[in-house]
Amino acid sequence: MSTTDDSYVVPHNPSAAKPISLKEKWWHIMDTWKIGIIPLPLFLLSGALIAIDCLGGKLPSDIVVMVATLAFFGFACGEFGKRLPVVGKMGAAAICATFIPSALVYYGWLPDVVVESTTKFYKSTNILYLYICCIIVGSIMSMNRTTLIQGFLRIFFPMLCGEVVGMLVGMGVGIALGMEPFQIFFFLILPIMAGGVGEGAIPLSIGYATLLHMDQGVALGRVLPIVMLGSLTAIIIAGCLNQLGKRYPHLTGEGELMPDRGDKPQAQTLTTAFSGKADVTTIASGALLAVLLYMLGMLGHKLIGLPAPVGMLFIAVFIKLVHGVSPRLLEGSQVVYKFFQTSVTYPILFAVGVAITPWEELMHAFTLNNLLVIVSTVSALVATGFFVGKKIGMHPIDVAIVSCCQSGQGGTGDVAILTAGNRMTLMPFAQIATRIGGAINVSLALLVLGNFLV
Secondary structure: OOOOOOOOOOOHHHHHOOOHHHHHHHHHHHOOOOOOOHHHHHHHHHHHHHHHHHOOOOOOOOOHHHHHHHHHHHHHHHHHHHHHOOOHHHOOHHHHHHHHHHHHHOOOOOHHHHHHHHHHHHHOOOHHHHHHHHHHHHHHHEHHHHHHHHHHHHHHHHHHHHHHHHHHHHHHHHHHHHOOOOHHHHHEEEEEEEEEEHHHHHHEEEEEEEEHHOOOHHHHHHHHHHHHHHHHHHHHHHHHHHHHHOOOHHHOOOOOOOOOOOOOOHHHHHHHOOOOOOOOHHHHHHHHHHHHHHHHHHHHHHHHHOOOOHHHHHHHHHHHHHOOOHHHHHHHHHHHHHHHHHOOOOHHHHHHHHHHOOOHHHHHHHHHHHHHHHHHHHHHHHHHHHHHHOOOOOHHHHHHHHHHHHOOHHHHHHHEEEEOOOOOHHEEEEEHHHHHHHHHHHHHHHHHHHHHHH
């Protein structure tokens, strides 16, 4: 029957005529309108409660209030970065979550009580290390054993080639700009590859103070901004690499360094998808596993001086290789990893921006010559990792993102870089690039400086 026939009657649909209740409208708002992961009504409520505390002149620094505070500001900054045109797809969310808070503190636009409470909470709890240990252990426990071994053995060669090429290119650009070779290497290139602040900038400043007879504060003031600018450059490049991977999928493993050779089932490749059926006790055990492994790393640091995250990383790899934990506990670790990746990243970056990212020092280093040397060094390092990784049979984009972490601001830089690159599963390899690579660079440079140049 034709729909134009006058005798055609549209059948009655009871569900179509049913009005949407106020309750269902409210649930729809709660489930679909979000800032980051926070439903809009809860976001507004948290902002109102924080404002009331600030107007009262005191914002408690205990974990209950800080969870709401860091989530509110962190996801607000991250959401702002995501919605920026063009750069929003190139890592702007991680950059905004870190550097907008730093600028707000410097210009006095963030309430003093928020700054004081956030700084106190961040420094007293070491929450960054809880985040890193859960990310590292969870990502290692989700990897295929064979590919894990291959990845760890092969990643060192692209890293080494990248550092050599990056240093040579940075020196060449600096000399072409008329800068002194000594200043280029020791105050620009080396800080970029030093491994961050705690393991890089601070040891460098102590070494420079002793060997060059300068005040440590002055040395740190010159080194620290370069570390941050190098990390910022790496974040932007990681975001661009993520977009490149979306355009050319054959160049990336989406967090897997080694390609699937087709000789094993898909479920046995790098990352094993969890079923989502892990119960609460299994998830809690996965979190405890990460914490205990970090404590073992801390013990190793006391005994042999190895950085705790690196020690923890090696122990986690060993446990994975010898089947030291059950599949059920592996799945619990994966759920913990997913939780921290999704829910804690932007709040952590906000705390880092407020507590340990000095905006004024970053701005002082924004000279054209410095920027040209930094960008050329990091770009050459990453490009080398890309092409060398491709040459030796690895996914070039994923190797390049690990190479970005060689220029990262320590653990915080790794978080921001991998967030921008959408490759948080690469955290174990990022820690190797940052911690071990940085420690080797600093040690060798100070050895050369002390024995041959001073």
